[in-house]
Amino acid sequence: MESNSLFNKLSSRLEELSNLPKLDEEVSISKLVEEKGFSRREFMTWAGAMTSMLMLPASFTPLVAKAAELADRLPLVWLHMAECTGCSESLLRTATPSIDSLIFDYISLEYHETLMAAAGWQAEENLEHAIEKYKGRYILMVEGGIPHGQSDYFLTIGAHGKTGEQSAKDASQNAAAIFAIGTCSSFGGVQAAAPNPTNATALSNVTNRPVINVPGCPPSESNIVGTLFHFILYGTLPALDVYNRPKWAYGLRIHDACERRGRFDAGEFVEEFGDEGAKNGFCLYKVGCKGPYTFNNCSKQKFNQGTSWPIQAGHGCMGCSEPDFWDKMGIVHEPLGDRLYHTTFGGLGADATADKIGVGILTVTAIGIAAHAAISLVKKPKE
Ligand code: SF4
Numbered sequence: 001m002e003s004n005s006l007f008n009k010l011s012s013r014l015e016e017l018s019n020l021p022k023l024d025e026e027v028s029i030s031k032l033v034e035e036k037g038f039s040r041r042e043f044m045t046w047a048g049a050m051t052s053m054l055m056l057p058a059s060f061t062p063l064v065a066k067a068a069e070l071a072d073r074l075p076l077v078w079l080h081m082a083e084c085t086g087c088s089e090s091l092l093r094t095a096t097p098s099i100d101s102l103i104f105d106y107i108s109l110e111y112h113e114t115l116m117a118a119a120g121w122q123a124e125e126n127l128e129h130a131i132e133k134y135k136g137r138y139i140l141m142v143e144g145g146i147p148h149g150q151s152d153y154f155l156t157i158g159a160h161g162k163t164g165e166q167s168a169k170d171a172s173q174n175a176a177a178i179f180a181i182g183t184c185s186s187f188g189g190v191q192a193a194a195p196n197p198t199n200a201t202a203l204s205n206v207t208n209r210p211v212i213n214v215p216g217c218p219p220s221e222s223n224i225v226g227t228l229f230h231f232i233l234y235g236t237l238p239a240l241d242v243y244n245r246p247k248w249a250y251g252l253r254i255h256d257a258c259e260r261r262g263r264f265d266a267g268e269f270v271e272e273f274g275d276e277g278a279k280n281g282f283c284l285y286k287v288g289c290k291g292p293y294t295f296n297n298c299s300k301q302k303f304n305q306g307t308s309w310p311i312q313a314g315h316g317c318m319g320c321s322e323p324d325f326w327d328k329m330g331i332v333h334e335p336l337g338d339r340l341y342h343t344t345f346g347g348l349g350a351d352a353t354a355d356k357i358g359v360g361i362l363t364v365t366a367i368g369i370a371a372h373a374a375i376s377l378v379k380k381p382k383e
Protein backbone atom coordinates (compact mmCIF):
# COMPACT_ATOMS: atom_id res chain seq x y z
CA MET A 1 0.00 0.00 0.00
CA GLU A 2 1.22 3.53 -0.87
CA SER A 3 2.58 5.37 2.16
CA ASN A 4 0.00 8.17 1.75
CA SER A 5 -3.03 5.92 1.59
CA LEU A 6 -1.73 3.86 4.52
CA PHE A 7 -1.26 7.07 6.50
CA ASN A 8 -4.85 8.06 5.73
CA LYS A 9 -6.15 4.60 6.59
CA LEU A 10 -4.40 4.56 9.98
CA SER A 11 -5.50 8.15 10.68
CA SER A 12 -9.15 7.19 10.09
CA ARG A 13 -8.79 4.18 12.35
CA LEU A 14 -7.42 6.40 15.14
CA GLU A 15 -10.19 8.91 14.53
CA GLU A 16 -12.76 6.15 15.04
CA LEU A 17 -11.03 5.04 18.24
CA SER A 18 -10.97 8.58 19.58
CA ASN A 19 -14.78 8.59 19.42
CA LEU A 20 -14.92 5.69 21.88
CA PRO A 21 -15.19 6.67 25.54
CA LYS A 22 -12.06 6.75 27.68
CA LEU A 23 -12.20 3.89 30.12
CA ASP A 24 -10.60 5.96 32.86
CA GLU A 25 -11.20 9.71 32.74
CA GLU A 26 -8.63 10.38 35.46
CA VAL A 27 -5.53 9.22 33.58
CA SER A 28 -3.85 10.36 30.40
CA ILE A 29 -0.67 9.02 28.88
CA SER A 30 0.98 12.46 28.83
CA LYS A 31 0.24 12.92 32.54
CA LEU A 32 1.59 9.44 33.31
CA VAL A 33 4.71 9.99 31.23
CA GLU A 34 5.38 13.27 33.02
CA GLU A 35 4.73 11.79 36.47
CA LYS A 36 7.26 9.05 35.81
CA GLY A 37 9.89 11.59 34.88
CA PHE A 38 9.95 11.24 31.08
CA SER A 39 10.08 14.32 28.87
CA ARG A 40 7.90 14.81 25.79
CA ARG A 41 11.06 14.40 23.73
CA GLU A 42 11.75 10.98 25.30
CA PHE A 43 8.18 9.95 24.63
CA MET A 44 8.48 10.97 20.96
CA THR A 45 11.82 9.11 20.71
CA TRP A 46 10.04 6.01 22.02
CA ALA A 47 7.21 6.55 19.51
CA GLY A 48 9.85 6.81 16.75
CA ALA A 49 11.45 3.53 17.84
CA MET A 50 8.03 1.82 17.94
CA THR A 51 7.29 3.18 14.46
CA SER A 52 10.46 1.69 13.05
CA MET A 53 9.88 -1.61 14.88
CA LEU A 54 6.48 -1.85 13.20
CA MET A 55 8.25 -1.21 9.89
CA LEU A 56 6.44 2.08 9.25
CA PRO A 57 8.13 5.17 7.80
CA ALA A 58 9.46 7.73 10.32
CA SER A 59 6.75 10.17 9.17
CA PHE A 60 4.21 7.90 10.93
CA THR A 61 5.69 8.68 14.37
CA PRO A 62 2.92 11.19 15.32
CA LEU A 63 0.34 8.49 14.52
CA VAL A 64 2.07 6.04 16.85
CA ALA A 65 2.18 8.71 19.57
CA LYS A 66 -1.54 9.25 19.05
CA ALA A 67 -2.14 5.49 19.21
CA ALA A 68 -0.47 5.54 22.63
CA GLU A 69 -2.89 8.24 23.77
CA LEU A 70 -5.81 6.10 22.58
CA ALA A 71 -4.53 2.84 24.03
CA ASP A 72 -6.98 3.08 26.90
CA ARG A 73 -9.97 2.83 24.54
CA LEU A 74 -9.44 -0.92 24.10
CA PRO A 75 -9.94 -2.97 27.25
CA LEU A 76 -7.53 -5.83 27.77
CA VAL A 77 -8.22 -9.18 29.38
CA TRP A 78 -5.08 -11.14 30.29
CA LEU A 79 -5.49 -14.78 31.32
CA HIS A 80 -2.88 -16.93 33.04
CA MET A 81 -2.76 -20.62 32.20
CA ALA A 82 0.00 -23.12 33.07
CA GLU A 83 3.16 -21.01 33.17
CA CYS A 84 5.75 -19.22 35.27
CA THR A 85 4.40 -15.65 34.81
CA GLY A 86 7.70 -14.80 33.09
CA CYS A 87 5.91 -13.06 30.21
CA SER A 88 4.12 -10.68 32.57
CA GLU A 89 7.40 -10.22 34.40
CA SER A 90 9.14 -9.37 31.15
CA LEU A 91 6.78 -6.47 30.76
CA LEU A 92 6.34 -5.28 34.31
CA ARG A 93 9.35 -6.12 36.44
CA THR A 94 11.57 -3.27 35.47
CA ALA A 95 14.17 -1.70 37.72
CA THR A 96 13.26 1.63 36.19
CA PRO A 97 10.01 1.82 34.24
CA SER A 98 10.26 2.03 30.48
CA ILE A 99 7.61 3.72 28.37
CA ASP A 100 6.59 0.22 27.24
CA SER A 101 5.80 -0.72 30.83
CA LEU A 102 4.00 2.61 31.34
CA ILE A 103 1.66 1.67 28.52
CA PHE A 104 0.57 -1.24 30.66
CA ASP A 105 -0.18 1.13 33.52
CA TYR A 106 -2.23 3.18 31.14
CA ILE A 107 -4.30 0.70 29.16
CA SER A 108 -7.46 -0.57 30.70
CA LEU A 109 -6.34 -3.88 32.09
CA GLU A 110 -9.78 -5.22 32.95
CA TYR A 111 -8.52 -8.54 34.22
CA HIS A 112 -5.00 -9.78 35.07
CA GLU A 113 -4.75 -12.26 37.92
CA THR A 114 -1.32 -11.22 39.17
CA LEU A 115 -1.98 -7.48 39.02
CA MET A 116 -5.56 -6.96 40.10
CA ALA A 117 -6.61 -6.41 43.68
CA ALA A 118 -9.66 -8.69 43.50
CA ALA A 119 -9.44 -12.33 44.54
CA GLY A 120 -11.69 -15.39 44.75
CA TRP A 121 -15.36 -14.98 43.83
CA GLN A 122 -14.90 -11.31 43.05
CA ALA A 123 -12.11 -12.01 40.57
CA GLU A 124 -14.28 -14.53 38.74
CA GLU A 125 -17.11 -12.05 38.63
CA ASN A 126 -14.79 -9.34 37.31
CA LEU A 127 -13.78 -11.58 34.43
CA GLU A 128 -17.35 -12.46 33.51
CA HIS A 129 -18.36 -8.83 33.80
CA ALA A 130 -15.49 -7.59 31.57
CA ILE A 131 -16.25 -10.20 28.92
CA GLU A 132 -19.92 -9.30 28.88
CA LYS A 133 -19.55 -5.53 29.11
CA TYR A 134 -16.89 -5.26 26.40
CA LYS A 135 -18.24 -7.99 24.13
CA GLY A 136 -16.60 -7.79 20.70
CA ARG A 137 -14.32 -4.98 21.83
CA TYR A 138 -11.76 -6.38 24.26
CA ILE A 139 -8.31 -7.68 23.39
CA LEU A 140 -7.50 -11.07 24.86
CA MET A 141 -3.92 -11.94 25.79
CA VAL A 142 -3.29 -15.43 27.13
CA GLU A 143 -0.09 -16.47 28.88
CA GLY A 144 0.72 -20.15 29.46
CA GLY A 145 0.15 -23.60 27.98
CA ILE A 146 -3.30 -25.11 28.40
CA PRO A 147 -3.85 -28.60 29.84
CA HIS A 148 -6.68 -29.94 27.73
CA GLY A 149 -8.88 -32.85 26.76
CA GLN A 150 -8.98 -35.62 29.36
CA SER A 151 -6.32 -33.79 31.41
CA ASP A 152 -7.87 -30.33 31.45
CA TYR A 153 -8.50 -30.61 35.23
CA PHE A 154 -4.76 -30.23 35.83
CA LEU A 155 -5.47 -26.51 35.52
CA THR A 156 -8.55 -25.75 37.56
CA ILE A 157 -9.13 -22.16 38.53
CA GLY A 158 -11.31 -20.47 41.14
CA ALA A 159 -14.11 -21.40 43.43
CA HIS A 160 -16.32 -22.71 40.62
CA GLY A 161 -13.66 -25.20 39.62
CA LYS A 162 -13.58 -23.99 36.03
CA THR A 163 -10.77 -25.40 33.92
CA GLY A 164 -8.24 -23.17 32.24
CA GLU A 165 -9.28 -24.65 28.91
CA GLN A 166 -12.89 -23.61 29.47
CA SER A 167 -11.87 -20.10 30.61
CA ALA A 168 -9.70 -19.66 27.51
CA LYS A 169 -12.51 -20.88 25.24
CA ASP A 170 -15.10 -18.63 26.87
CA ALA A 171 -12.88 -15.54 26.80
CA SER A 172 -11.90 -16.17 23.17
CA GLN A 173 -15.47 -16.27 21.97
CA ASN A 174 -16.16 -12.52 21.86
CA ALA A 175 -12.66 -11.00 21.80
CA ALA A 176 -11.85 -8.42 19.14
CA ALA A 177 -8.35 -9.93 18.79
CA ILE A 178 -6.57 -12.82 20.47
CA PHE A 179 -2.84 -12.96 21.22
CA ALA A 180 -0.98 -15.93 22.63
CA ILE A 181 1.75 -14.27 24.68
CA GLY A 182 4.87 -16.39 25.13
CA THR A 183 5.95 -19.76 23.82
CA CYS A 184 3.77 -21.78 26.22
CA SER A 185 0.57 -20.17 24.99
CA SER A 186 1.79 -20.08 21.39
CA PHE A 187 3.08 -23.65 21.11
CA GLY A 188 2.72 -25.43 24.47
CA GLY A 189 6.25 -24.50 25.57
CA VAL A 190 7.93 -26.07 28.57
CA GLN A 191 4.55 -27.29 29.85
CA ALA A 192 4.15 -29.41 26.72
CA ALA A 193 7.67 -30.89 26.85
CA ALA A 194 7.82 -34.69 26.71
CA PRO A 195 6.22 -36.60 28.32
CA ASN A 196 3.66 -33.78 28.76
CA PRO A 197 1.63 -35.41 31.58
CA THR A 198 -0.96 -32.60 31.61
CA ASN A 199 -1.47 -32.75 27.86
CA ALA A 200 -0.67 -29.02 27.74
CA THR A 201 -1.17 -27.42 24.37
CA ALA A 202 -1.25 -24.11 22.49
CA LEU A 203 -4.14 -21.65 22.77
CA SER A 204 -4.79 -22.09 19.04
CA ASN A 205 -5.67 -25.74 19.72
CA VAL A 206 -8.46 -24.93 22.15
CA THR A 207 -10.28 -22.16 20.29
CA ASN A 208 -11.62 -21.92 16.76
CA ARG A 209 -10.91 -18.17 16.67
CA PRO A 210 -7.73 -16.89 14.94
CA VAL A 211 -4.81 -16.58 17.35
CA ILE A 212 -1.69 -14.49 16.78
CA ASN A 213 1.34 -16.03 18.39
CA VAL A 214 3.89 -13.81 20.15
CA PRO A 215 6.33 -16.48 21.29
CA GLY A 216 9.49 -16.17 23.35
CA CYS A 217 10.48 -17.41 26.76
CA PRO A 218 9.76 -14.64 27.50
CA PRO A 219 8.93 -12.38 24.56
CA SER A 220 10.49 -8.93 24.89
CA GLU A 221 8.32 -6.15 26.27
CA SER A 222 8.65 -4.44 22.88
CA ASN A 223 7.14 -7.41 21.06
CA ILE A 224 4.20 -7.53 23.48
CA VAL A 225 3.53 -3.79 23.31
CA GLY A 226 4.24 -3.69 19.55
CA THR A 227 1.60 -6.37 19.02
CA LEU A 228 -0.91 -4.27 20.92
CA PHE A 229 0.04 -1.17 18.95
CA HIS A 230 -0.24 -2.90 15.63
CA PHE A 231 -3.82 -3.75 16.49
CA ILE A 232 -4.57 -0.23 17.75
CA LEU A 233 -3.19 1.29 14.56
CA TYR A 234 -4.57 -1.11 11.96
CA GLY A 235 -7.56 -2.73 13.65
CA THR A 236 -6.67 -5.84 11.68
CA LEU A 237 -4.32 -8.77 12.06
CA PRO A 238 -0.70 -8.33 10.95
CA ALA A 239 1.04 -10.32 8.21
CA LEU A 240 1.92 -13.68 9.75
CA ASP A 241 4.47 -16.41 9.12
CA VAL A 242 3.67 -20.13 8.96
CA TYR A 243 3.51 -20.31 12.76
CA ASN A 244 1.12 -17.32 12.99
CA ARG A 245 3.85 -15.03 14.30
CA PRO A 246 3.79 -11.38 13.18
CA LYS A 247 6.37 -10.98 10.44
CA TRP A 248 7.40 -7.53 11.67
CA ALA A 249 8.84 -9.17 14.80
CA TYR A 250 9.64 -12.73 13.73
CA GLY A 251 10.55 -12.23 10.09
CA LEU A 252 14.30 -12.68 10.50
CA ARG A 253 16.38 -15.37 12.12
CA ILE A 254 18.47 -14.47 15.16
CA HIS A 255 21.48 -15.48 13.04
CA ASP A 256 20.63 -12.93 10.32
CA ALA A 257 21.01 -9.91 12.59
CA CYS A 258 23.44 -11.29 15.17
CA GLU A 259 26.33 -9.10 16.24
CA ARG A 260 28.62 -12.18 16.16
CA ARG A 261 27.65 -13.08 12.62
CA GLY A 262 30.93 -11.79 11.20
CA ARG A 263 32.74 -14.22 13.50
CA PHE A 264 30.57 -17.08 12.24
CA ASP A 265 31.35 -16.24 8.62
CA ALA A 266 35.05 -15.98 9.47
CA GLY A 267 34.96 -19.39 11.18
CA GLU A 268 35.87 -17.96 14.59
CA PHE A 269 34.13 -19.99 17.28
CA VAL A 270 33.99 -20.28 21.03
CA GLU A 271 35.05 -23.89 21.65
CA GLU A 272 34.34 -23.84 25.35
CA PHE A 273 32.80 -21.26 27.70
CA GLY A 274 35.55 -19.13 29.24
CA ASP A 275 38.13 -19.74 26.49
CA GLU A 276 39.97 -17.03 24.53
CA GLY A 277 37.28 -17.10 21.82
CA ALA A 278 34.60 -16.37 24.44
CA LYS A 279 36.65 -13.45 25.74
CA ASN A 280 36.99 -12.13 22.19
CA GLY A 281 33.30 -12.31 21.31
CA PHE A 282 33.54 -15.22 18.85
CA CYS A 283 30.47 -17.02 17.53
CA LEU A 284 28.63 -19.31 19.97
CA TYR A 285 27.44 -21.89 17.43
CA LYS A 286 29.73 -24.67 18.64
CA VAL A 287 28.65 -24.17 22.25
CA GLY A 288 25.05 -24.68 21.24
CA CYS A 289 23.70 -21.42 19.80
CA LYS A 290 20.40 -22.13 18.03
CA GLY A 291 20.32 -18.70 16.38
CA PRO A 292 20.52 -20.20 12.87
CA TYR A 293 17.21 -22.00 13.49
CA THR A 294 15.31 -19.33 15.41
CA PHE A 295 13.10 -16.49 14.21
CA ASN A 296 12.94 -13.48 16.52
CA ASN A 297 14.14 -9.88 16.76
CA CYS A 298 16.07 -10.15 20.06
CA SER A 299 19.27 -8.69 18.61
CA LYS A 300 17.42 -5.52 17.66
CA GLN A 301 14.99 -5.07 20.57
CA LYS A 302 17.09 -6.66 23.32
CA PHE A 303 15.88 -7.00 26.92
CA ASN A 304 16.06 -5.03 30.18
CA GLN A 305 15.25 -1.68 28.60
CA GLY A 306 17.32 -2.55 25.57
CA THR A 307 20.58 -2.97 27.46
CA SER A 308 21.52 -6.52 26.43
CA TRP A 309 20.37 -9.87 25.11
CA PRO A 310 21.59 -13.46 25.59
CA ILE A 311 24.16 -13.55 22.78
CA GLN A 312 25.59 -10.18 23.79
CA ALA A 313 25.88 -11.55 27.33
CA GLY A 314 27.83 -14.58 26.07
CA HIS A 315 25.27 -17.39 25.91
CA GLY A 316 23.89 -18.86 22.73
CA CYS A 317 20.25 -18.60 21.71
CA MET A 318 18.16 -21.55 22.96
CA GLY A 319 15.57 -21.23 20.21
CA CYS A 320 12.85 -20.24 22.65
CA SER A 321 10.50 -18.72 20.06
CA GLU A 322 10.25 -21.91 17.98
CA PRO A 323 7.58 -24.61 18.30
CA ASP A 324 8.60 -27.43 20.69
CA PHE A 325 11.91 -25.72 21.37
CA TRP A 326 12.34 -27.47 24.69
CA ASP A 327 12.37 -30.91 23.08
CA LYS A 328 13.82 -30.06 19.71
CA MET A 329 16.56 -27.51 20.32
CA GLY A 330 18.43 -29.59 22.91
CA ILE A 331 21.09 -30.37 23.94
CA VAL A 332 21.45 -26.75 25.06
CA HIS A 333 25.24 -26.57 24.82
CA GLU A 334 25.70 -28.65 21.69
CA PRO A 335 25.06 -27.53 18.11
CA LEU A 336 22.18 -29.19 16.29
CA GLY A 337 24.52 -29.83 13.39
CA ASP A 338 22.62 -31.53 10.62
CA ARG A 339 20.25 -33.33 12.98
CA LEU A 340 16.85 -33.68 11.34
CA TYR A 341 13.68 -32.90 13.14
CA HIS A 342 10.06 -32.51 12.24
CA THR A 343 9.02 -29.12 10.92
CA THR A 344 5.98 -27.89 9.05
CA PHE A 345 8.20 -28.07 6.00
CA GLY A 346 7.86 -31.81 5.91
CA GLY A 347 10.42 -33.03 8.40
CA LEU A 348 13.29 -31.78 6.30
CA GLY A 349 15.19 -30.33 9.23
CA ALA A 350 16.04 -26.87 10.42
CA ASP A 351 18.67 -26.19 7.78
CA ALA A 352 16.16 -26.99 5.06
CA THR A 353 13.63 -24.70 6.75
CA ALA A 354 16.10 -21.85 6.76
CA ASP A 355 17.00 -22.53 3.14
CA LYS A 356 13.39 -22.47 2.04
CA ILE A 357 12.44 -19.36 3.94
CA GLY A 358 15.40 -17.20 3.10
CA VAL A 359 17.13 -18.78 0.17
CA GLY A 360 18.16 -15.46 -1.34
CA ILE A 361 19.88 -14.02 1.68
CA LEU A 362 20.81 -17.19 3.45
CA THR A 363 22.78 -19.18 0.93
CA VAL A 364 26.07 -18.31 2.56
CA THR A 365 24.62 -19.12 5.96
CA ALA A 366 23.31 -22.50 4.88
CA ILE A 367 26.68 -23.43 3.46
CA GLY A 368 28.29 -22.07 6.60
CA ILE A 369 26.06 -24.08 8.89
CA ALA A 370 26.77 -27.27 6.99
CA ALA A 371 30.51 -26.57 7.10
CA HIS A 372 30.48 -25.70 10.78
CA ALA A 373 28.33 -28.69 11.59
CA ALA A 374 31.07 -30.76 9.99
CA ILE A 375 33.68 -28.90 12.02
CA SER A 376 31.72 -29.59 15.18
CA LEU A 377 32.05 -33.33 14.53
CA VAL A 378 35.77 -33.07 15.02
CA LYS A 379 35.46 -30.79 18.01
CA LYS A 380 37.80 -31.83 20.73
CA PRO A 381 36.06 -33.45 23.68
CA LYS A 382 36.12 -31.37 26.84
CA GLU A 383 39.05 -32.05 29.14
S1 SF4 B 1 25.46 -19.05 15.50
FE1 SF4 B 1 24.55 -17.80 17.14
S2 SF4 B 1 26.24 -16.54 17.99
FE2 SF4 B 1 26.89 -17.37 16.01
S3 SF4 B 1 26.39 -15.78 14.57
FE3 SF4 B 1 24.68 -17.20 14.55
S4 SF4 B 1 23.22 -16.40 16.04
FE4 SF4 B 1 25.18 -15.36 16.41
Ligand code: SF4
Nearest residue numbers: 296298317318319320
Ligand atom coordinates in the same frame (compact mmCIF):
# COMPACT_ATOMS: atom_id res chain seq x y z
S1 SF4 C 1 18.08 -15.09 21.98
FE1 SF4 C 1 16.97 -16.96 21.40
S2 SF4 C 1 16.57 -18.04 23.35
FE2 SF4 C 1 17.11 -15.91 23.84
S3 SF4 C 1 15.16 -14.85 23.96
FE3 SF4 C 1 15.91 -14.59 21.85
S4 SF4 C 1 14.95 -16.32 20.70
FE4 SF4 C 1 14.77 -16.78 22.89
